[in-house]
Amino acid sequence: MNYKFWTVCMIQNQDKVLLLDRQHDHFNGFIPPGGKVEFPESFVECAIREVKEETGLDVKNLKYKGIYEYVNPEKNDRYIIFNYITNEFEGQLLQNSSEGKPVWVNIDEIDQLPMQQSIRRRFPLFFQEGTFEIHVKWDNQKNTEGEVFIRKT
Known part of the structure; x- marks a missing residue:
């Protein structure tokens, strides 16, 4: 079994969130x-480090929101993304980073932005009470998502 772990941190400032306008490789869109x-x-620690590297901001008091995972039974792979949110930050926002340009976006305008399905699917869950678990089985033959299970607690 191959396990790989990632983190995501949503940074909220009143009615806006900080996203990266990523325009390279196969992960284009706002993330x-x-x-x-x-x-x-x-x-x-990973989430705090990644925010600093990609945005220039120092974040604290991260709140755990849930897990998003991909499993590929044919390749014996499991990718797990730990999701956090915070509204506590300080520092100077970078003008650009290797992952994309940091941009403050109105939460109610998110539907109009290009975004990966995996980000769009979990986006509203960051702002709801409780936590979430999203489990996605990868369809290797079609090279796309297969079954998707969403649990909220």
């Missing part, structure tokens, strides 16, 4: 800051 967990750092 929250985040990235791969480096061993032996914790998931929260």
